[in-house]
Amino acid sequence: MTATGTASALSLHDVSAGYGAEPVVAHVSLEARRSRWLAIVGPNGAGKSTVLKAVANLVPSQGTVMLDGTDTATLPRKELARRVGYAPQNPALPERLTVTDYVLLGRAPHLGALARESAADVSIVEDALARLDLHELAGRRLGTLSGGEAQRAVLARVLVQRTPLLLLDEPTTGLDIGHAQTLLERLDQLRREDGTTVVTTLHDLTVAAQYADELVLLDRGGVVATGPPSQVLTTERLRTHYAADVDVLTTAAGSPVVVPVRPTDGR
Numbered sequence: 447m448t449a450t451g452t453a454s455a456l457s458l459h460d461v462s463a464g465y466g467a468e469p470v471v472a473h474v475s476l477e478a479r480r481s482r483w484l485a486i487v488g489p490n491g492a493g494k495s496t497v498l499k500a501v502a503n504l505v506p507s508q509g510t511v512m513l514d515g516t517d518t519a520t521l522p523r524k525e526l527a528r529r530v531g532y533a534p535q536n537p538a539l540p541e542r543l544t545v546t547d548y549v550l551l552g553r554a555p556h557l558g559a560l561a562r563e564s565a566a567d568v569s570i571v572e573d574a575l576a577r578l579d580l581h582e583l584a585g586r587r588l589g590t591l592s593g594g595e596a597q598r599a600v601l602a603r604v605l606v607q608r609t610p611l612l613l614l615d616e617p618t619t620g621l622d623i624g625h626a627q628t629l630l631e632r633l634d635q636l637r638r639e640d641g642t643t644v645v646t647t648l649h650d651l652t653v654a655a656q657y658a659d660e661l662v663l664l665d666r667g668g669v670v671a672t673g674p675p676s677q678v679l680t681t682e683r684l685r686t687h688y689a690a691d692v693d694v695l696t697t698a699a700g701s702p703v704v705v706p707v708r709p710t711d712g713r
């Protein structure tokens with residue numbers, strides 16, 4: 447298989463994970479092919495974030511998680527951080543750290559035990575700050591940023607990790623439409639040019655359909671549909687799993703557009 451072919455970058459087989467005695471996701475199997483974009487969608491509480499955390503080894507899990515054919519259970523933490531970049535939905539941020547110092551932390555998996563960042567590390571950070579429109583905020587403390595600015599700092603930190611797999615939990619949360627588009631296009635560029643595999647959770651199903659090659663629909667901790675967006679996003683499915691009234695339109699390019707429809711029965 448070629449680097450941009452259909453090889454599996456990430457596969458989950460029969461994974462169950464959770465926070466206590468009972469798993470909140472159970473028997474999840476899915477696959478993200480190298481250099482493709484997989485979007486995990488589903489209603490609130492379905493278990494999307496938990497699946498990402500299971501891959502990042504942040505919650506106890508059972509089953510098998512394979513990265514490029516290697517079982518993650520065998521990977522030391524630093525090696526996992528060189529392979530997987532994970533951006534959580536609501537990270538706790540060190541308020542007093544500047545944006546630059548925080549983003550530099552993303553280079554840590556590539557440094558030796560006592561090594562300081564090199565000029566190359568600083569240059570990678572400056573590039574990420576510029577791409578995410580953070581250069582003017584580089585010296586600001588995280589505690590002084592707006593929600594969308596802080597979200598962009600979190601994403602910059604994960605991008606400088608330069609991992610072959612990105613796991614991004616609701617990456618566009620808090621971003622205005624322009625910054626969201628810039629970010630999504632940047633991710634797509636990494637996918638196309640560097641062969642990065644992108645796995646995101648996304649609530650905006652139209653955006654998910656625009657960018658993802660494949661969707662996995664989760665509900666109540668299990669996979670209920672998998673496939674290309676045009677197959678997964680049907681009016682019936684969205685009613686069943688989201689209790690939503692929607693029309694699913696199709697663009698000239700064949701991409702589904704999910705439009706909420708107001709109930710006419712006075713609900």
Ligand SMILES: Nc1ncnc2c1ncn2[C@@H]1O[C@H](COP(=O)(O)OP(=O)(O)OP(=O)(O)O)[C@@H](O)[C@H]1O
Nearest residue numbers: 465466470488489490491492493494495496497535
């Ligand atoms: N730290 C935690 N401790 C206990 N239960 C948790 C914890 N985090 C999440 N849960 C529960 O696990 C289930 C799945 O949560 P998860 O965050 O994975 O859902 P999600 O699909 O990402 O939801 P959302 O769309 O609302 O972000 C939910 O019932 C949630 O209440």
